[in-house]
Amino acid sequence: MKALIQVENLRKHFGEVVALDGISFSVDEGELFGFLGPNGAGKTTTIKILTGIARADSGKVMVAGFDCMKDPKSHQHLIGIVPDESNLYPELSGFDNLCFCGALYGMAGYQRKARAAELVEAFGLGEIAHRKFGTYSKGMKRRVTIAAALMHHPGILFLDEPTSGIDVASARKIRQLIADLHRGGVTIFLTTHYIEEAERLCERIAFIVEGKIVRIDSIKNLIESTGETKALLVSVDAATCDLIRGLQREFSEFRFTWVGDGKIRVEYQDEISIAALVNFMESQGAEVTEARRVLPSLEDVFVKVTGLDKDLMQKDDAKQ
């Protein structure tokens, strides 16, 4: 897969404050890449450099083959940007804002009107499209801002905290939009401090803390790399002490625990044959109604990798 974004040893400081301390990563074509970290970690500074509105002190930044260190604006025709706060014009309607954004990318009048109408339809903005942007709710503003970023059909989309500070229903709609865009082949660079959002949407994630990337990997690898014991939760109609003792004798390499409510937790290190377990239980007269794997969450991984308090991200949420 071709890397569309390549960053090497990127550094940026504001006075005495080190915002980025030599970060390196790459994003492949068509990938949904997450940049996860608490507020002040350097996420927005990174996105500003990648989108050409901030200059790095040193390092290498290539976006779609353009050297952004030489010319920060060289690649802007290929990218769409959704900033952390909506930056459209409150005096213009949503539709006019979309048309204006199209004009900034050199689209002709008839092209931008057609594209704006298409996005109004796709984003379900019909009723409000001709109202002034300043009168919209936060969730609606964010949707129009995403639509504005897509006016010129960009191949790469930068989303900076797209769901922060908006209601649950709007956030769900926006996550769905992001997933749809990704399925449509758009390369997405997403910054967020919502761990669940990153886990749900992204293919690979970089954890950034105090200007340093502490880990980059796929979600699967991140979770598996914690080395924590894997677990299976088995629901049976009648779990008895005899059944658990029998299981422990038959499968001595596993650990069985009665967790109540007809559920048995099975902990294992490497692989487990669910069929063998189920067959054994049914041979003992128990009916298995459900068996599912219990994986450590990305939140557990984040805490383990960064050494940060789990509550730090939740405090960031509360601030929004």
Added chain:
Amino acid sequence: MSKRWIAFANIIAKDVRAYYLKPPNISWGLIFPLAWAGMFLIRTGRGFEDVYSILGGAVGIAILFGTTSMLAVIITFERRTRSFERLLLAPIPIWLLILSKITGAVMFGVAGAFVPIVLASFVSDLSGINWLALAAGIFLTAVASGLIGLIIAISVREVFEAQTISNLFRFPMVFLCGLFFPLEVLPLPLRVVSYGLPLTYGIDILQGAIRGTSLMPIGFDLLIITLFCMGLLVAALKTANSKLII
């Protein structure tokens, strides 16, 4: 039209629609030149027959305040609401962005300049005016004032800062550029300062075009104010490059 020029034209159209055509700004563009023209008339005490002597000054004041005020407000407002970031994210070079902002302000300044001229046409015969020199004077004064306003607006973060700093430049210019006092009556140190101000040359062109007499030859005034505009443009581009993409 190339893609860049589509963006350029639409930034101007958006500024005109979102800012310049708003009632408070139209009234500012009308009332301010009117108030200054009235004040000058009262000061001379000779009524409408003295319109010729005050028209150049009224036009100059209307341009200076119209362009610098509007740019200071628009740019600092857009930077505060982050909508200016939308322009920086667009694939247009900084110089074109600056040019689009300046063009809107120059258009507003030029329109404001014609308010006292149109009013004067009702009470006085303006057939003696050198219209070509007047148009050149209005345009170059608007460009120079607009660029000063732009440099100030980019250098600060708040609207009130922009207005305060603009006044630090505007009022000394008003008093030292020959509007109130002829340059020849100023003490030598102030006269030296006067010759360092672009408005001095702009006002001299306007007064020469309207009254037929100027302190310096109009051609010389045009050359100097053009050089001022070029210098201010270079300074504005340098400031924009260092302040807008940090």
